[in-house]
Amino acid sequence: MAPKAEWILRMDDRLVHGQVCVGWCEVLGIARLVLADDQIVGSDFERELYACCPGQDQRLDFMGLDELAQALTTPPAEATLAVIAGPREAMRLMELGAPVREILLGGLHDQPGARQVTDYLFVTPQQEEQLRHLLTQGVHLVGQPLPASPRIDVARLLG
């Protein structure tokens, strides 16, 4: 059965990679991915680089955050997994008026100054503040690295 034609928004600082293409899209039968990043959309080299990530039956579109914010206002023609790098990008989508209701947090990896929230979520004080801000705006943040992983309420994890 084809997956529902809806947006799935994922936050992952590795953007599009094996876990996204194989672990999510191949498992759920999602053929369309969107990588939304203002730097990458303007880089021929990086677009070429990420274009090698999707599997044979998948295709990857590149958007800036403004374009994704606009796209999110209408249901997609097919199930689409859109990836953004982190909480800063999510906040930008909200500023642009995107109707974001839920974001799946798939990976925010360790970096200087970050505290560990789960084995796949590490947040700096700034990122934590941004995530909490998203929560106050009514965004449901769900920790879920893979489709079969339990959905974890990130608000509860942040405390």
Next chain:
Amino acid sequence: MSATLHMLLITHGQLGAELLRTAALILGPRENVDALSNDGLSREGLIDAVLGRLEALPEDASLLLLVDAPGASPHLACRLALARQPLERRERLHGPITGVNLPLLLTAINRRESTPVEDMLPLLLDRGRAGILLAD
């Protein structure tokens, strides 16, 4: 061919380290063959880790890069790190070859001192692919 073809496996988890450990069981321990894992590293963290390894390469050495899956974060980080290399070092860096498996790795270790790199790259592709059979 120079005896200083170093090799670096960049993989998910401990795949690279275990491939090297297994190769050492078969061929004996070898120098200048290392593994780097993407475990816990962000996109930039992995790129920085690869950059560190490239910058540590001795000036007279060449390096063959091997990664696990095409399009996965080790592959992408490798490409991004290579793009940031000065021309002088870039000419001594080869690959990455994706899909590293044991047959490919054993061939690379065995042949790196005797085979020019321009001949070895297609040989490794051939040996890696030839190692995948329906052997029933």
